[in-house]
């Protein structure tokens with residue numbers, strides 16, 4: 426039996442159903458991601474990548490189909506159960522870092538751990554270790570505004586991994602960075618995901634970065650297709 430971390434089974438999502446603005450973004454989309462796998466999600470702008478990641482990340486529910494986190498079917502779970510699963514099992518990285526500007530890097534990485542019950546001092550100690558993993562040792566007391574875009578995104582990555590999630594979801598994580606910095610952040614992301622043995626589903630428009638992951642899937646007309654490797 427494979428080590429399933431995420432499975433979407435015939436997932437459909439329709440915005441504004443029954444209105445003139447009705448839009449079917451996902452149409453029986455299916456995918457699975459196993460432990461230790463890094464999967465690139467590629468699609469044109471507006472094809473529904475963020476919608477799919479929101480559903481996979483339990484921030485939204487599909488209109489039809491099932492979402493499995495590990496071997497647990499999540500649609501029938503209460504919001505409280507879904508939030509608990511999201512906090513403990515899933516880490517998110519977005520195109521923009523969304524760090525809290527009034528907190529230091531270490532505090533930003535400590536906060537999700539404290540939400541999971543860790544003491545402030547324990548969370549801060551772990552935060553420093555996580556920041557070292559992403560190459561930001563000794564930068565823990567800097568605020569986001571004192572850091573470069575690539576550094577901010579590495580702090581966001583450390584925050585996403587703070588609770589050792591089984592699944593990392595990333596939506597254009599390097600889309601806001603220049604090519605050299607994007608490459609550097611991506612390298613760090615590959616390394617820490619591999620080291621932690623979590624699974625990752627990463628939406629990107631960048632074919633070179635996508636080609637360095639284990640698999641590429643495409644979202645086309647609301648459906649998922651497995652793409653051949655580009656290189």
Ligand SMILES: Nc1ncnc2c1ncn2[C@@H]1O[C@H](COP(=O)(O)OP(=O)(O)OP(=O)(O)O)[C@@H](O)[C@H]1O
Pocket residue numbers: 440441448450468469470471472473474475476477
């Ligand atoms: N809450 C919503 N209500 C109505 N329509 C929406 C909603 N969210 C997204 N859409 C529409 O659904 C489509 C898919 O949006 P989505 O953000 O998932 O695409 P995307 O592939 O992530 O795009 P991009 O690469 O530009 O970020 C778009 O046409 C968008 O306008």
